[in-house]
Amino acid sequence: MKITEVKVFVCSPGRNFVTVKIFTDAGLYGVGDATLNGREMAVVAYLQEHVAPCLIGRNAHDIEDIWQYLYKGVYWRKGPVNMAAIAAIDMALWDIKGKAAGLPVYQLLGGKSRKGVTLYAHASGETIEDTLDKAEQHIKQGFKAVRLQCAVPGLNVTYGVLGDKADYFELQGSRPLPPEEEWCTQKYFNMIVELFQQARARLGNNVHLLHDVHSRLTPIESARLGKLLEPFGLFFLEDASMAENQDNYKVIRQHTTVPLAIGETYNTIWDCKDLIQNQLIDYIRVAATHAGGITALRRIADFASIYNVKIAPHGAPDLSPICFAAHMHLNIWAPNFGIQEFVGFGNAHSARIFKHGFEVKDGMAYLNDAPGLGIEFDEEAAQEYPYKRSYLPVSRLEDGTVWNW
Ligand code: CS2
Numbered sequence: 001m002k003i004t005e006v007k008v009f010v011c012s013p014g015r016n017f018v019t020v021k022i023f024t025d026a027g028l029y030g031v032g033d034a035t036l037n038g039r040e041m042a043v044v045a046y047l048q049e050h051v052a053p054c055l056i057g058r059n060a061h062d063i064e065d066i067w068q069y070l071y072k073g074v075y076w077r078k079g080p081v082n083m084a085a086i087a088a089i090d091m092a093l094w095d096i097k098g099k100a101a102g103l104p105v106y107q108l109l110g111g112k113s114r115k116g117v118t119l120y121a122h123a124s125g126e127t128i129e130d131t132l133d134k135a136e137q138h139i140k141q142g143f144k145a146v147r148l149q150c151a152v153p154g155l156n157v158t159y160g161v162l163g164d165k166a167d168y169f170e171l172q173g174s175r176p177l178p179p180e181e182e183w184c185t186q187k188y189f190n191m192i193v194e195l196f197q198q199a200r201a202r203l204g205n206n207v208h209l210l211h212d213v214h215s216r217l218t219p220i221e222s223a224r225l226g227k228l229l230e231p232f233g234l235f236f237l238e239d240a241s242m243a244e245n246q247d248n249y250k251v252i253r254q255h256t257t258v259p260l261a262i263g264e265t266y267n268t269i270w271d272c273k274d275l276i277q278n279q280l281i282d283y284i285r286v287a288a289t290h291a292g293g294i295t296a297l298r299r300i301a302d303f304a305s306i307y308n309v310k311i312a313p314h315g316a317p318d319l320s321p322i323c324f325a326a327h328m329h330l331n332i333w334a335p336n337f338g339i340q341e342f343v344g345f346g347n348a349h350s351a352r353i354f355k356h357g358f359e360v361k362d363g364m365a366y367l368n369d370a371p372g373l374g375i376e377f378d379e380e381a382a383q384e385y386p387y388k389r390s391y392l393p394v395s396r397l398e399d400g401t402v403w404n405w
């Protein structure tokens with residue numbers, strides 16, 4: 001089955017999505033997600049100019065060989081642009097293989113390890129009360145796990161809380177240039193413990209609670225936060241500190257028993273090898289789109305399973321529904337699946353472009369038995385939503401120093 005064409009699309013039904021479609025001489029095609037938030041066009045150029053020409057005429061069944069060819073063969077290994085491109089190709093090839101076999105991708109991975117995929121929803125509010133009102137709504141809908149994020153009093157904007165803004169484009173205004181956000185660790189600490197104290201008092205002890213620090217703290221500050229949050233039994237604390245130096249997590253780990261999760265910006269197994277091998281984390285949050293696709297995530301999941309680390313794939317709105325589909329197949333298969341972040345399936349515009357049969361009920365997501373990834377991409381509908389330049393925010397300390405966003 002030969003690859004005959006590789007098409008790359010960029011559409012913006014509320015956020016930019018980069019989609020790859022691979023066609024074969026058997027009449028089968030597959031789709032993959034290559035979205036790199038804020039740097040989308042770099043991946044588009046990389047795919048069109050450097051990757052697509054190498055694929056024409058290759059056997060679409062050779063997923064592993066093509067993966068290795070694009071990874072080892074490029075000489076400049078790793079990196080977010082390269083790995084997002086490889087990821088999209090890899091997803092599309094798994095989609096094709098499933099369609100050729102007449103089986104959903106999870107069957108090719110080894111079959112189901114569970115009935116459905118447990119999700120966590122987002123509750124983000126301007127005040128603690130507002131955050132907990134939203135959490136209560138999710139719990140009423142059947143969610144068993146909720147991530148709590150609350151605006152920090154005294155800061156202009158807080159990660160995860162968009163306020164009255166519908167999307168990132170609104171946040172950026174008419175320029176568009178990266179919006180700037182302030183950070184103050186002391187003000188954050190004043191809010192965060194209170195948030196979880198009130199959450200347990202109001203929501204009880206049966207619901208799983210999560211929180212994303214978004215890498216704003218130093219390791220010793222994360223250690224302190226972990227200790228302060230221990231009484232509230234979090235499911236996990238996400239991105240407490242950066243781990244470019246993976247030893248940072250030794251500092252956090254030696255002080256607290258709060259379960260730790262990290263990995264949404266990672267591109268390869270090498271970014272998390274020490275964290276996993278030294279059991280410094282409990283959940284690895286790599287996304288199929290940013291870490292080399294299904295082939296790479298399967299390898300990371302197997303490696304992690306030896307060290308009691310579970311997968312909890314990134315599920316932000318800037319990953320396209322095709323990435324969500326890839327995660328669904330990995331999550332239903334992986335013996336060491338933990339939890340899936342879930343922010344809904346996007347808006348009505350996005351639903352016109354990405355069509356799938358996933359079902360969400362009582363906080364769980366279910367797959368049907370459609371062959372391949374089980375998701376369709378409507379090229380014509382996508383054309384109605386052209387690319388819009390967009391940036392992620394930049395963070396600064398109150399004295400103006402650039403900080404981790
Ligand atoms: C996040 C994301 O979902 C998450 O946990 O940290 O919102 C992240 O900020 C974006 O994906 C960045 O593109």
Ligand code: MG
Pocket residue numbers: 212214238239264
């Ligand atoms: Mg996060």
